[in-house]
Amino acid sequence: MTSLFEYAPAPESRSIVTIAPSYGLFIDGEFVDGTGESFPTINPATEEVLTEVSAGSEADVDRAVRAARRAFEKTWGPMRPADRGKYLFRIARLLQERAREFAVLESLDNGKPIRESRDVDVPLAAAHFFYYAGWADKLEHVGLGTQPRPLGVAGQVIPWNFPLMMLAWKVAPALAAGNTVVLKPAETTPLTALLFAEICRQADLPAGVVNIVTGAGDTGRAVVEHADVDKVAFTGSTDVGRSIARAVAGTRKKLTLELGGKAANIVFDDAPIDQAVEGIVQGIFFNQGHVCCAGSRLLVQESIHDEVVASLQRRIGTLRVGDPLDKNTDIGAINSREQLERIRELSDIGEAEGAQRWQPAGELPERGFWFPPTVFTDVSSAHRIARDEVFGPVLSVLTFRTPDEAVAKANNSTYGLSAGIWSEKGSRILKIASHLRAGVVWANTFNKFDPTSPFGGYKQSGYGREGGRHGLAAYLTGADSK
Ligand code: NDP
Numbered sequence: 001m002t003s004l005f006e007y008a009p010a011p012e013s014r015s016i017v018t019i020a021p022s023y024g025l026f027i028d029g030e031f032v033d034g035t036g037e038s039f040p041t042i043n044p045a046t047e048e049v050l051t052e053v054s055a056g057s058e059a060d061v062d063r064a065v066r067a068a069r070r071a072f073e074k075t076w077g078p079m080r081p082a083d084r085g086k087y088l089f090r091i092a093r094l095l096q097e098r099a100r101e102f103a104v105l106e107s108l109d110n111g112k113p114i115r116e117s118r119d120v121d122v123p124l125a126a127a128h129f130f131y132y133a134g135w136a137d138k139l140e141h142v143g144l145g146t147q148p149r150p151l152g153v154a155g156q157v158i159p160w161n162f163p164l165m166m167l168a169w170k171v172a173p174a175l176a177a178g179n180t181v182v183l184k185p186a187e188t189t190p191l192t193a194l195l196f197a198e199i200c201r202q203a204d205l206p207a208g209v210v211n212i213v214t215g216a217g218d219t220g221r222a223v224v225e226h227a228d229v230d231k232v233a234f235t236g237s238t239d240v241g242r243s244i245a246r247a248v249a250g251t252r253k254k255l256t257l258e259l260g261g262k263a264a265n266i267v268f269d270d271a272p273i274d275q276a277v278e279g280i281v282q283g284i285f286f287n288q289g290h291v292c293c294a295g296s297r298l299l300v301q302e303s304i305h306d307e308v309v310a311s312l313q314r315r316i317g318t319l320r321v322g323d324p325l326d327k328n329t330d331i332g333a334i335n336s337r338e339q340l341e342r343i344r345e346l347s348d349i350g351e352a353e354g355a356q357r358w359q360p361a362g363e364l365p366e367r368g369f370w371f372p373p374t375v376f377t378d379v380s381s382a383h384r385i386a387r388d389e390v391f392g393p394v395l396s397v398l399t400f401r402t403p404d405e406a407v408a409k410a411n412n413s414t415y416g417l418s419a420g421i422w423s424e425k426g427s428r429i430l431k432i433a434s435h436l437r438a439g440v441v442w443a444n445t446f447n448k449f450d451p452t453s454p455f456g457g458y459k460q461s462g463y464g465r466e467g468g469r470h471g472l473a474a475y476l477t478g479a480d481s482k
Contacts (some may be wrong), residue, residue, distance in 0.1 A: 007320075010327040012114045017104045019191070022052040025060055025214060026197035028067035029207025034060050036215060041190055044111035045324050045333040045368040053190050056213035061182065061222040064211035068153040068180040069228055071208030076180050077150065079206075085136030088176060090203040092129035095122065098199070102192055106164055107324040109191040111333030111369070112287055114325050124449055125168035131451035132176035135472055139177065142469055144478035150178030151254060151475060152230035155223040157244075158193075159236045160186035160335050161290040161391075167193055169466050170233050171210060172451075177475035179231065182211045184223050186236075188336050190214040221247070229253060231475060235292075238389075238415075238460050256464025256474045258292065258456060260389040261417030263438065264410035265295030265446060266400075269304045271422035275444065277311045280395070283420060283446035285319065285331055285373050289393040290339070292461075293418035295446050297386055299406055302399040309377060309397060316373050317360045331393060334369040343371050343392030350376050350385035355396070381412050389415070403428065407435045416458030420446045439465075 022038060024031045034054030041050050056064070071077075076084065095102065102125075103118040112121070140146045154174045158166040163185055174181050185193035193212050200210045213219055217240070224232050224244050234244050235258040248255045265283050267276045283295025300308050324332035334340040351357050355376040364370040371392055379386050379396040386396045400406040410419055419438040421429050433441040439457045442448060449455070454470035456462060464474050 007328045009323070011323065012104055012107075012118075012325045012327060014104055014108065014325060016101050017108070019051050019105075023190070023194050023214070024054050025056050025064070026194065026200075026210070026212040027060070027064045028211070029201065029205075031197070034214075036060065036219070039187070039216070041109060041188065043108050044188075044335050045365070047367055050108060050191065053194075053214045055215040056184070056219040056222070058222045061213055061219065061226055064182045064213050065153055065155070065226045065228050067208035068182050068211055071206055072150070072152055072180040075206040076175070076209045077178060081137040081139065081178070084175065084178065085133045087203055087205055088129050088133030088136060088172065091199055091205070092126050092133060094199045094202055095126040095129060098195075099123070099126070102164060102195060104325065105195055106192050107332065109189050110160065110163060111324050111335050113329040113332040114327055115329065116287060121162055121165045124451070125164045128165075128168040128172045128451045132172040132472070136176040139472070139476065142472050142476060144473060144476055148177075148476040148478055151477060152179060153228060154179045154181045154231040154233060154475065155226060155229035156181055156183040156233045157220040157223060157236065158183065158185055160189040161287060161292070163189040164192040164196065166235055167196055169235075169471075173466070173471045174231075174233075174475050175209065177472050179475050180209045182213060182223055182229070184213050184215060184220045187216040224248065232256075233474070234258070241462060254474070256456075256466070257462035258464070258466060259460060259462040260415055261292045261294070261457065261461050262297060262387065262389055262413045262415045263293055263295050263418040263420065264297045264299050264413070264436075265420040266299045266406050266410060266422065266432065267301065267304070267308060268406075268421075268423040268428065269301040270424040271444075272424065273304065273308060273311060276422040277308065277315050279420065279422060279444070279446045280312060281315055281319070284395045285393050286447050288331055288334055288371070290335060290391055291447065293440060293447065295418075295420050296390060296395060298395055298397045299400050299409055300397060301406075302401050305397070305399050309375070312375065313358060313360070316375065319360075319373055321362070321370065321372060322365060331373060334371050334392065337369055339391065340369040340371060343390055343394060346385055346388060346390045347374060347394055350379070350383060350396070353383045353385075355379045355383055355385060381409055387413070403432060407432060411435075411437050414460045417461035418442070
């Protein structure tokens with residue numbers, strides 16, 4: 001889209017990345033052919049096929065789980081915790097050394113702007129490994145007694161919105177706690193997980209400690225349902241999360257679920273408006289809105305509604321939508337045709353239900369999957385766009401008059417993952433935050449992540465926490481428990 005200013009293109013070079021014509025699975029320290037059909041992974045900004053990737057069958061998943069079990073029993077489990085920490089530090093440093101390569105590959109496979117993959121996804125992934133590397137020999141301080149034990153083999157299934165970062169959130173605490181892993185990346189974004197497999201080899205990580213099995217939902221199901229998996233960690237949609245909870249119920253497997261969200265971003269009339277507008281933009285348009293904790297419901301105090309909306313529209317007019325590899329790009333491509341259709345469908349329903357759609361003027365690229373930044377006003381809590389997770393660059397604006405009404409509207413959701421509060425008064429922020437049923441509440445900021453902070457939801461946003469000390473507890477058992 002065009003904006004007020006024209007910039008010369010500033011493309012990041014893709015030549016730093018070498019993509020092989022096809023990829024196998026990473027099992028027991030080796031790249032091996034999968035026994036399932038291969039499938040293409042495409043660049044969503046151009047629809048160009050990047051490469052072919054193996055779909056792991058049940059037999060492949062079984063091979064991976066057996067490799068992980070062997071590694072747990074023979075190498076990783078018995079290893080001195082401080083030595084495990086050294087491997088994690090090594091992985092963290094290698095991620096930093098090859099950061100540019102990871103960033104370009106992530107933007108190619110996912111469609112997110114290079115500015116974000118370079119400045120957020122990859123540095124945060126490395127930070128996660130650094131953070132958990134430090135914990136590896138201090139597990140007695142996690143809060144589970146003096147001799148917490150690893151669970152064994154972790155089966156991990158991750159989504160397409162933050163492929164490398166979600167891998168880091170899963171793999172780093174699991175390994176630091178002494179577990180081994182079988183991880184399935186999302187079907188549309190497997191490439192940075194395969195590059196991570198290369199990093200594991202470069203770090204001389206013992207064979208079988210990390211296994212990457214690419215594929216679609218069936219491969220994920222095989223990982224989750226494998227009888228020799230001790231712990232399941234899943235991030236993705238609430239529907240699939242629910243089916244996983246059913247599959248795991250009645251087994252001895254431990255489960256953590258990080259599911260959808262519909263966060264309220266609450267702006268009071270005493271908030272610094274310009275700063276709040278930046279936070280609203282960051283809250284909903286970061287990563288094209290493909291963010292489980294996105295601030296997709298703006299709750300603005302009625303007296304400042306018109307001012308905030310006008311200021312927001314002015315700011316959105318300056319956002320640049322386009323080539324993810326261009327360093328000027330603010331909003332990249334939608335990850336898949338399927339996701340684009342879902343965003344279109346929910347937006348059309350929003351209009352049909354009576355909300356007012358606003359989008360900035362401008363052209364979108366012809367090829368690839370694109371959706372302009374969109375604001376809906378005149379939205380009520382009953383509208384689908386105020387209830388369903390759109391998972392795209394679509395903001396619904398609602399109003400409130402009193403703090404109690406703000407809290408009631410914010411909590412009027414089946415989800416409870418995150419929220420934001422904008423106000424000049426610290427006491428008001430603390431009071432409102434204490435009444436919000438949301439796992440994370442940001443004050444005068446939004447979408448800030450840190451490996452030391454626990455992250456997770458209430459209600460249909462899932463259970464269990466990732467990040468911080470709490471994230472380790474999900475991969476350990478105390479000396480007294482079974
Ligand atoms: P899914 O929940 O379908 O996908 C998440 C991961 O689970 C993927 O690796 C997927 O494989 C895998 N998977 C799919 N079915 C199964 C199964 N039965 N058992 C085990 N694993 C399975 O999310 P989608 O990608 O389909 O996204 C749909 C919606 O989910 C989005 O619109 C959004 O609302 C929400 N979502 C929320 C996320 C979050 O961070 N909370 C992240 C992603 C999506 P495959 O890639 O092949 O589908």
